[in-house]
Amino acid sequence: MKLTALATLTLVGALALSGCTTGAPETDTTPAAASATATAAPADGACAGVSVVVDFGALDAPEITDCVDTATATAGTITASTVLATAGVETEGTVEWGDQVVCRVGGRPAADETIKVAGETPFTETCASMPAAAAYWALWVKPTADAEWEYAQEGLGSLELEPGQSVGLIFTTGTETPTPGS
Numbered sequence: 001m002k003l004t005a006l007a008t009l010t011l012v013g014a015l016a017l018s019g020c021t022t023g024a025p026e027t028d029t030t031p032a033a034a035s036a037t038a039t040a041a042p043a044d045g046a047c048a049g050v051s052v053v054v055d056f057g058a059l060d061a062p063e064i065t066d067c068v069d070t071a072t073a074t075a076g077t078i079t080a081s082t083v084l085a086t087a088g089v090e091t092e093g094t095v096e097w098g099d100q101v102v103c104r105v106g107g108r109p110a111a112d113e114t115i116k117v118a119g120e121t122p123f124t125e126t127c128a129s130m131p132a133a134a135a136y137w138a139l140w141v142k143p144t145a146d147a148e149w150e151y152a153q154e155g156l157g158s159l160e161l162e163p164g165q166s167v168g169l170i171f172t173t174g175t176e177t178p179t180p181g182s
Helices: 003-020 029-037 080-086
Strands: 038-039 050-055 064-069 133-140 166-173
Touching: 003 133, 050 080
Parallel strands: 050 166
Antiparallel strands: 038 064, 050 064, 133 166
16 A cells, blocks of 8 residues: 555654654543543534534445533543543544554444545555555544634643533545534
C-alpha cells in the first residue's frame, strides 16, 4: 500500500500534538466515569450532556447518535472513551498506541474485512500500529453545540469532554476527511 507523504506527515503530526502514550488502553476510574448514563436526546435535539455521533462511512452500517448524561459527574469532565462506552459504542485501539488511536468501532472494520479504497491496494486492518492513511477512524469534537466539528488533538483515553460538547467518529477513506454525520 502506498502512503502519500502528506498523509503520513498528517498522521505523525496529529500523534505528536496529542502526546500519545504507548501501552494497553487505560480504564477511566474517575467519579465522572462511574456516574455517566446514556439517554435519548430531547425532541428539540439539545443534549444537556455530551452528544455522540458515529458515522461508519464506507463501512455501510447505520449511524449511531446518542446523548450521554453527565449531570451527576463530579469532576466536571469525562473522557471520550467513557462517553462512547456509556453510549454503548465499543471501540478497539491498536497494540502499539492503545486507546489513543481508534482501530475498530463496533467491530468494524473486522479483522477479515477487506478494505477497498480507490487507488490503493485492498487490505485488512490488523490493529497492530497506525491504521492506513487511506482508511482510518477520525476522531472529532465540537466545543459547543453550535460550533463546527474540529479534528481532535488527543486520543480517546485522554480527550476530556464537558457537558454541551460533542464527540464524533467517522470512518474516513481516500483523501477527504468528512465530519461526522456529513
